Amino acid sequence: MTGKRPGYFDENSEPISARIATGLHKIGLAMKQQSWQQANGAGLSATQGQILATLVANGPLTGKELSERLGVTLPTISDSVRVLVEKALVTRSADPRHPRASLLTPTATGASLGARARSWPEFMADAVADLSPEEQRAFFAGIVKMIRMLQEQGLVPVTGMCVTCTHFRPNVRPGTSPHHCAFVDAPLSSEQLRVDCPEHELAAESARREVWEQFMRRA
């Protein structure tokens, strides 16, 4: 009895993990290119556009808070903010929470550019909308796990996501909405998890690990 001969692609394919990584790289390049085109059109660098978009989404922040949220070094943020202030797109004011820090607030023109910058990933949302609901759920679950792994390696900022938030209570009830947000005191399902929540408060490192383990028990 002879076994089935392996097909050409059984013997000549990279592992699916490698092809996913290549696919993500291509998507990353498309996003980067789009961001540059949009930013250049507005006379901004991509980082300056991201700063305005973050201030529009989150309200006034300090340079340090921007650095943590964007995963960009403080000197790079300071350089970009200096240019934004010179262009009258951002103003500085005293931060009542930290006497030695400045709060950065977009001016009306800065806010309108920031709102435009926030819509940059829309071309990506259109592409994702073409996936079936089941594909979107699987994709989202994979994205949350990948971002969490990259956060562990210090490659992605640890902000904005439920799974690193002090208010997140994973798998605390049965059913389709097993998680709980203590900030708004409401249940949420795995597909409702936030990845860019303005109310996010970073949990301590040990608590983050515990929450992730608890989350993964049913993920």
Ligand code: SF4
């Ligand atoms: S505050 Fe935001 S990030 Fe935190 S658990 Fe609630 S929804 Fe998630």
